[in-house]
Amino acid sequence: MKKYISIITSCLVSVFASGQSMYDAIAYGENNYYGTARSISLGNAMTALGGDLGSVSINPAGAAVANYSQFVVTPGVSISSCSSSFASQYGSTQYQGPYNSNKARFTLPNIGMNLNFYLEGGFFKTMTFAVLCNTTQQHLFFSEAAGTNNSTAMSGAMAYSANFNADGAGHMLEPDVFKNYGNDGAYTNTVYGWNELCAYQGNMISYDSKHKGYWGVAEAFDGSLLGPLRQTSQRQRFGSKNDFVASFAFNHEDNFYLGVSLGIPFQRYTYSEIFRETPEDCEQFPITFNTGSGEVTTCYTGSVYDYEYAAQIDGIYGKVGFIWLPVKGLRVGASFQTPTSMTVTENYRTSISSTFQDSRLSSSGVSPRGEFRYRMVSPYRASFGLATTFGTAGLLSLDYEITDFSIMQYKEIGYNGSLLNGTFSTVNNVMRNFCGREHQVRAGAEFNMGPCFALRLGYTLKTSPECHYTNNRGDLVYALDYEIDYDRYISRELTLSNKAYDFSQSVHSFSAGLGYASLGSFFADAVVRFNKYPESSFAPYARYSEIGEPDIKVRTNLFDVALTLGWRF
Numbered sequence: 001m002k003k004y005i006s007i008i009t010s011c012l013v014s015v016f017a018s019g020q021s022m023y024d025a026i027a028y029g030e031n032n033y034y035g036t037a038r039s040i041s042l043g044n045a046m047t048a049l050g051g052d053l054g055s056v057s058i059n060p061a062g063a064a065v066a067n068y069s070q071f072v073v074t075p076g077v078s079i080s081s082c083s084s085s086f087a088s089q090y091g092s093t094q095y096q097g098p099y100n101s102n103k104a105r106f107t108l109p110n111i112g113m114n115l116n117f118y119l120e121g122g123f124f125k126t127m128t129f130a131v132l133c134n135t136t137q138q139h140l141f142f143s144e145a146a147g148t149n150n151s152t153a154m155s156g157a158m159a160y161s162a163n164f165n166a167d168g169a170g171h172m173l174e175p176d177v178f179k180n181y182g183n184d185g186a187y188t189n190t191v192y193g194w195n196e197l198c199a200y201q202g203n204m205i206s207y208d209s210k211h212k213g214y215w216g217v218a219e220a221f222d223g224s225l226l227g228p229l230r231q232t233s234q235r236q237r238f239g240s241k242n243d244f245v246a247s248f249a250f251n252h253e254d255n256f257y258l259g260v261s262l263g264i265p266f267q268r269y270t271y272s273e274i275f276r277e278t279p280e281d282c283e284q285f286p287i288t289f290n291t292g293s294g295e296v297t298t299c300y301t302g303s304v305y306d307y308e309y310a311a312q313i314d315g316i317y318g319k320v321g322f323i324w325l326p327v328k329g330l331r332v333g334a335s336f337q338t339p340t341s342m343t344v345t346e347n348y349r350t351s352i353s354s355t356f357q358d359s360r361l362s363s364s365g366v367s368p369r370g371e372f373r374y375r376m377v378s379p380y381r382a383s384f385g386l387a388t389t390f391g392t393a394g395l396l397s398l399d400y401e402i403t404d405f406s407i408m409q410y411k412e413i414g415y416n417g418s419l420l421n422g423t424f425s426t427v428n429n430v431m432r433n434f435c436g437r438e439h440q441v442r443a444g445a446e447f448n449m450g451p452c453f454a455l456r457l458g459y460t461l462k463t464s465p466e467c468h469y470t471n472n473r474g475d476l477v478y479a480l481d482y483e484i485d486y487d488r489y490i491s492r493e494l495t496l497s498n499k500a501y502d503f504s505q506s507v508h509s510f511s512a513g514l515g516y517a518s519l520g521s522f523f524a525d526a527v528v529r530f531n532k533y534p535e536s537s538f539a540p541y542a543r544y545s546e547i548g549e550p551d552i553k554v555r556t557n558l559f560d561v562a563l564t565l566g567w568r569f
Contacts, residue, residue: 001535002094004364007071007081008539011118011168011375011413014526018034020369020374020410020424020427021389021427021478022173022180022427022431022434022466024311024434024437025244025306025376025378025408025431025435026243026343026408026435026453026466027211027269027342027404028269028311028376028407029311029340029376029378029379029405029408030137030403030438030462030465031145031199031241031381031403032059032137032138032403032462032507032509033054033058033134034054034055034076034107034109034110034134034135034136034138034530034560035052035053035054035055035057035058035074035109035110035134035135036052036053036072036074036109036110036183036525036562036566037053037074037513037515037525037526037562037563037564037569038052038054038301038456038483038515038525038527038528038564039054039055039058039382039488039516040054040109040178040511040516040527040529040560040562041399041444041456041457041458041507041511041512041513041525041529042444042446042456042457042458042512042513042526043164043399043442043444043458044058044238044399044442044458044460045385045387045398045399045442045443045444045458045460046058046059046062046385046397046444047059047321047323047333047335047383047384047385047396047399047401048258048323048331048333048385048386048387048397048399049062049065049144049323049331049333049335049390049395049397050063050065050066050323050333051066051108051384052063052066053067053072053112053130053132053134054074054110054263054388055072055111055321056076056112056114056130056132056245056247056259056265057132057134057136057243057245058335058383058399058466059259059321059323059334059335059383059385059507060245060247060248060249060259060260060261060320060321060331060335061259061320061321061322061333061335061353062131062249062256062257062259062318062321062322063114063128063129063130063247063249063259063335064113064126064127064128064249064250064251064257064258064259065257065323066116067116067126067251067254068116068568068569069112069114069115069116069569070114070138070152070566070567070568070569071112071113071567071569072110072111072113072564072565072566072568073108073110073111073564073565073566074086074108074109074110074111074562074564075107075108075561075562075563076106076107076108076109076303076560076561076563077104077105077106077560077561077562078102078104078105078107078138078558078560078561079103079140079492079558079559079560079561080102080104080141080557081100081101081102081556081557081558081559082096082100082101082102082141082142082143082144082204082554082555083097083098083099083100083555084098084099084101084143084144084145084233084553084554084555084558085097085098085099085145085552086145086147086233086551086552087147087550087551087553088145088147088148088149088150088151088152088550089152089547089548089551090539090543090548090549090550090552091548091551091552092551094244095139095232095553096145096146096148096182097145097147097252097557098145098146099146099340100144101143101144102142102203102520103140103141103236104380104505105140105238107135107138107240107560107562108133108135108229109133109134109135109560109562110132110133110134110135110562110564111133111243111363112130112131112132112133112134113127113130113131113132113369114128114129114130114131114132115129115130116128116527117129117230117265117356123252124250124251124252125251125252125253126250126251127248127249127250127251128247128249128250129246129248129249130160130246130247130248130261131246131247131366131428132182132244132245133242133244133245133248134242134243134245134249135240135241135242135243136241136242136243136265137240137241138558138560139238139239139240139241139269139270140237140558141235141237141556142236142237143233143234143235143236143552143554143556144231144232144234144348145232145552146231146232146233146234146433147226147227147230147231147345147550148228148230148231148280149225149229149231149277149545149550150229151225151508151547151548152225152276152541152544152545152549153218153219153225153229153231153515153538154204154206154216154231154277154279154300154303154305155199155204155216155217155218155303155541156216156219156223156225156545157216157541157543157544157549158195158196158204158205158212158214158352158541158545159199159205159213159215159219159334160197160200160218160263160544160545161212161542161544162196162199162200162205162433162479163213163214163326166192167191167192167193167555167561168193168197169323170189170190170210170547172213172214172466173188173192173196173197173200173214173378174192174502175201175207175209177190177192177197178200178201180387180560183201183564184240184368185368186366187368188368188565191538192349194350194367194370194415195350196350196353197365197367198350198351198352198365198366199352199365200214200301200365201352201363201364201366202351202352202353202354202363202364202365202524203217203339203354203356203361203362203363204217204303204305204352204354205217208221212343215414217287217300217303217354217480218277218279218285218300219302221519223280223545224308226279226284227279227280227281227284227285227401227411228279228281229277229279229280229281229444230276230277230278230280231275231276231277231537231550232274232275232276232277232278232539233274233275233552234273234275235271235272235273235274236271236272236316237269237270237271238269239267239268239269239270240267240268240271241265241266241267241313242265242266242267242307243263243264243265244263244264244265244266245261245262245263246261246262247259247261247262247424248261248333249261249554254325255321255325256323256325257322257323257324258321258322259320259321259322259517260318260319260548261318261319261320262316262317262318262319263316263317263318263319263340264314264315264316264317265313265315265317265342266313266314266315267312267339267394268310268311268312268313269310269311269313270308270309270310271308271310271455272306272307272308272309272310273305273306273307274304274305274306274307275305275541276302276303276304276305277302277303277555278301278302278345278498279299279300279301279302280285281308282299282300282301282357283299283385285299285301286298286299286300286489287299287300287356292551293359296361298356298357298358298361298371299356299357300355300356301355301357302353303352303353303354303355304351304352304353305350305352306350306351306352307348307349307350308348308349308350309347309348310346310347310348311344311345311346311347311348312344312345313342313343313344313345313376314341314343315341315342315343315378316341317333317337317338317340317341318337318338319334319336319337319341320335320336321334321335321443321547322334323333323335325337327387329386329388329390329391330387330388331385331386331389331472332385332386332387333383333384333385333386333387333402334382334383334384334528335382335383336380336381336382336383337380337381337382337383338380339377339378339379339380339407339513340377340378340379341377341442342374342375342376342377342378342431342545343373343374343375343376343413343440344372344373344374344375345371345373346370346371346372347369347370347371347547348369348370348372349366349367349369349370350366350367350442351364351365351366351367351370351488352364352365353365355560357427362474368569370448372410373413374407374410374411374413374424375410375411375412375413376410376411377407377408377409377411377426378408379404379405379407379408379438380401380403380404380407381403381404382404383401383403384399384400384401384402385397385398385399385400386398386524391432392448393447393448394445394446394447394448394454395444395446396443396444396445397444397445398441398442398443398449399441399442399443400439400440400441400442401439401440401442402438402439402440403433403437403438403440403465404435404436404437405431405435405436405437405438406431406432406435406436406437407425407440408431408435409428409431410423410424410427410428412425413423415424424485425491426483427483428453428481429486430479430482430486433469433482433496434466434467434468434478434480434482435466435467436465436466436467436501437500438462438463438464438465439461439462439463440461440462440463440470441457441460441461442458442460442461443457443458443459444457444458445457445458447462447510448517448556450515451517451519451559452516452518453514453515453516454514454515454517455512455513455514455515456511456512456513456514456515456527457511458509458510458511458512458513458529459508459509459510459511460508460509460511460559461505461506461508461509462507462508462509463495463501463503463505463506464501464503464505464506464507466478466479466501466502466505467499467500467501468500468501468502469496469497469498469499469500469501470496470497471495472494472495472497472499473494480527482496487541488562497522504534505534506530506534507530507533507534508531508532509529509530509532510529510530510532511527511528511529511530512527513525513526513527513528514526521567521569522566522567523563523566523567523568524563524564524565524566524568525563526559526562526563526564527562527563528559528563529559529560529561529562530557530558530559531557531558531559531560532557533556533557533558535552535553535554535555536553536554536556537552537553537554538551538552538554539551539552540552
């Protein structure tokens with residue numbers, strides 16, 4: 001992902017520090033299929049295969065392929081591994097680190113059952129009802145990076161915003177905002193951003209009546225730092241998307257299978273960010289406070305920015321698919337999923353604190369816990385599969401899935417329950433232009449080693465749906481560039497051309513598994529999967545001077561281990 005993704009997340013300048021960006025929509029709408037250990041080990045190239053409850057999320061017709069009923073459960077573990085490097089300026093070749101961090105969590109990629117019913121005297125031989133829950137996305141991530149910065153500070157970025165854009169419309173933060181509105185009123189009854197309010201209340205920035213403006217606690221009045229700062233950035237994400245699926249599938253003469261399903265995705269997503277900056281020598285950062293008893297001089301010892309965000313996302317979609325065996329050993333499959341209608345409920349909170357040698361002067365600003373609720377439409381997706389079987393020796397399977405992210409849109413829920421488009425007109429326009437088609441190629445192979453054991457291998461390639469352009473000035477334009485100059489593009493002063501994708505931003509997944517099937521009803525499968533994500537880069541705070549903002553590069557890998565236990569009946 002591009003550098004600008006995390007600027008939006010980290011340096012929120014809206015009145016309500018919530019999501020609703022293009023990148024949030026992509027994160028909520030994309031799939032990285034899990035399922036049973038067998039489906040994961042085959043790279044989830046299951047569109048033409050079926051017979052496995054992990055395949056039903058991809059193609060509902062797969063539920064009818066097995067001629068028996070079954071119950072399966074798949075516990076697992078996911079491990080996020082990140083390597084992060086810190087540079088004090090974007091574009092620098094001098095990176096500090098890397099810093100390695102890992103985070104693990106227990107998961108339940110799949111649980112479900114299907115019931116097989118024989119039909120008499122009709123077109124279909126059997127009907128299968130399946131009910132299951134499959135994980136379709138994992139949000140596990142943890143990174144930490146640190147370094148020394150002699151040039152800029154978060155307190156300087158906050159002061160710049162308070163001076164020139166505290167309300168998102170180019171106005172200064174009102175110095176008497178807390179006196180005029182009270183603590184809660186300042187956050188809920190004013191137009192000012194919560195970051196700036198917390199920074200002011202937490203003494204990260206102060207208003208100077210002589211200079212008629214705000215300045216950061218770590219900087220001189222000319223904007224330079226008083227001394228070097230030790231800066232530490234920590235970010236983490238938790239949560240997953242799980243699809244509850246109820247499916248009806250039908251079998252015609254063991255060579256044509258048809259299925260329909262209703263999917264109810266439920267997603268829990270949490271994001272937290274902590275940024276610390278501490279003077280390497282606090283004696284270089286003297287500061288004088290005007291208190292009720294006179295002036296008090298002390299030294300600045302550090303600040304902490306803390307942001308927490310949680311989203312609960314629930315939705316509904318429909319899916320239809322088929323599997324056809326035109327000749328012996330050849331299988332063809334396809335499925336189509338409607339766009340998903342989702343309701344998103346967000347909760348968020350910001351706090352900023354600063355400490356001084358004289359602890360009486362230490363202070364913190366804590367926002368209320370905000371909440372916002374809106375609707376979102378995520379993409380439709382179509383999957384096509386081709387597989388060949390070699391008797392009892394094994395099989396090869398290949399899938400292609402296309403997802404159109406350009407149709408995504410946000411809608412605000414009005415007081416009477418009506419849906420309003422105006423609030424999100426800008427971001428919806430950004431998504432129409434800068435979200436395109438995501439492509440997934442999935443491949444799997446299974447080799448039977450006797451009557452009870454099978455070896456499986458899989459691979460998945462998933463491209464990024466984000467696209468970019470060249471404008472009429474010859475500049476390369478990404479989504480944030482377009483949003484910054486939005487009025488100029490709407491007025492046609494600037495125009496876009498030469499749409500392109502960056503395929504270096506693709507995700508690669510490699511899997512290997514082992515299967516065991518007893519001569520009775522019990523079977524078990526195990527899998528290990530390695531997910532390699534593209535390098536990303538982000539700034540912990542926005543640029544406010546010609547010097548530039550810090551840059552943190554992150555390399556992320558995700559490891560999945562799962563074990564499926566199943567019983568046929």
